[in-house]
Amino acid sequence: MDENDERRDRDKEFVEPIKVDPFKGNIHQRHVVKNDIDIAIPTKPPNWWELISNEEFHHYIKGFINEDLDFGDVIPGWLSRSDVLRMEMLSTSEVVHVFDMVDHDRLRLIVFDDGKSDKIDDFETDCREQCGVQKSLFDWYEIFAFHLDRVLEINRSLPAVARVLEVKESVQFMDSERFQDRKPRPLIWWDPNIQHGGEFMRSQNSLDLSFIDYQNELKYRCNSPNEEEHASYVCQSHVKNIEWGKLAMFDFLLQVHDRLDRNCCGYDVDEGEFCMVNGMHDVCDDIDKQYLVHIMTRKGDPSRLVFIDNAGNRKRSSKHLNFRLLEGITEVPKESIEVLRSGKLRGKLLQSLRVDKIFWKAVTGEDGANKLIDSIEDRVRHLLDYIEQYDIKVVPNY
Numbered sequence: 001m002d003e004n005d006e007r008r009d010r011d012k013e014f015v016e017p018i019k020v021d022p023f024k025g026n027i028h029q030r031h032v033v034k035n036d037i038d039i040a041i042p043t044k045p046p047n048w049w050e051l052i053s054n055e056e057f058h059h060y061i062k063g064f065i066n067e068d069l070d071f072g073d074v075i076p077g078w079l080s081r082s083d084v085l086r087m088e089m090l091s092t093s094e095v096v097h098v099f100d101m102v103d104h105d106r107l108r109l110i111v112f113d114d115g116k117s118d119k120i121d122d123f124e125t126d127c128r129e130q131c132g133v134q135k136s137l138f139d140w141y142e143i144f145a146f147h148l149d150r151v152l153e154i155n156r157s158l159p160a161v162a163r164v165l166e167v168k169e170s171v172q173f174m175d176s177e178r179f180q181d182r183k184p185r186p187l188i189w190w191d192p193n194i195q196h197g198g199e200f201m202r203s204q205n206s207l208d209l210s211f212i213d214y215q216n217e218l219k220y221r222c223n224s225p226n227e228e229e230h231a232s233y234v235c236q237s238h239v240k241n242i243e244w245g246k247l248a249m250f251d252f253l254l255q256v257h258d259r260l261d262r263n264c265c266g267y268d269v270d271e272g273e274f275c276m277v278n279g280m281h282d283v284c285d286d287i288d289k290q291y292l293v294h295i296m297t298r299k300g301d302p303s304r305l306v307f308i309d310n311a312g313n314r315k316r317s318s319k320h321l322n323f324r325l326l327e328g329i330t331e332v333p334k335e336s337i338e339v340l341r342s343g344k345l346r347g348k349l350l351q352s353l354r355v356d357k358i359f360w361k362a363v364t365g366e367d368g369a370n371k372l373i374d375s376i377e378d379r380v381r382h383l384l385d386y387i388e389q390y391d392i393k394v395v396p397n398y
Helices: 003-011 054-062 081-092 141-151 211-219 241-254 280-285 334-342 345-354 357-362 365-389
Strands: 028-034 037-043 095-100 108-112 131-134 160-163 185-189 296-298 301-306 331-333 393-395
Touching (some): 054 081, 141 160, 141 185, 141 241, 141 345, 141 365, 160 357, 241 301, 241 365, 331 334, 334 345, 334 365, 334 393, 345 357, 345 365, 357 365
Parallel strands (some): 331 393
Antiparallel strands (some): 028 037, 095 108, 108 131, 131 185, 160 185, 296 301
16 A cells, blocks of 8 residues: 555545635535525535645645644645644634543543534544544643654554643533643544444453464464464454554554553563553563553454554653564564655654644754654664564565
């Protein structure tokens, strides 16, 4: 699958956020009945952003009145058109409802005004394109993770922006401080097509995989062009083998342990991670009790992963990285490795991070952003050495 296919897949179900539109082409109509009168309302076709030129799309974006995002004279090529529009929606749309999230005190579920949706009673079932998740002050690194994902052409995380979110008095919500303290927090787009339904931690999984099963999925290259048939093992998921390579590489660079090593079994020393002190690490003595978490796919495509909760651990020291995240991986995507080897990672990340002006200011500009990239580049060296040492195949994405 090439880059254009990836981008079309990300774009295919996008619904335009309501904004003043300087581009007036490709108008369709939808009909509503009011007082027994059929009224035709001009609309665009669902895939309108694919039907216009780059110049027209850029003109459309320039029509947004938004001081918090700046895509520049040329939109970074790794951001798709739907990425841009979702970032604009998250950055500017008015809040119409706030839901608390059961068992997740650090999160708030946000419904934005899209100008046409009915009132939402159930966040998970009623949201289409107009919803997001506001995370805590501690999760701002997730915005960096989104840009890293796009720069590396992995394209599995969800659009994210930093925003100082204010709520009108007419909107009911429980926590007044986070909407009045003027502090920027991450906003992540809510993907309504994510599949929830694993037996183990249902709300945080699309499927169940123990660590043992996961290692077997890798060993037999499940759902790959070179899948190895074996009478003693039947593949437990539809996830393509290359997807695990993307996830492991991404998680290693960010030191996200919660998906592939929830119990921190790959940590050789305690550097303050919560899993080292809350008893979870004790499970490392029993591999039968170790499961993957936050393994998400979309309802329409169980073969490809969606990366959520990507805040990771920027402070993990270089001498004590979690290499268990890479255990068993047999292949990684060529497109990502080419970026890592090109020497252009820093420049691309700086260009991408500058788009989000609130985030850029929060990390103190270029100096702060460079410090974040320093740790990533150090981990890149470890990753490339590991790939060479264990003869992991670098293959085109599929």
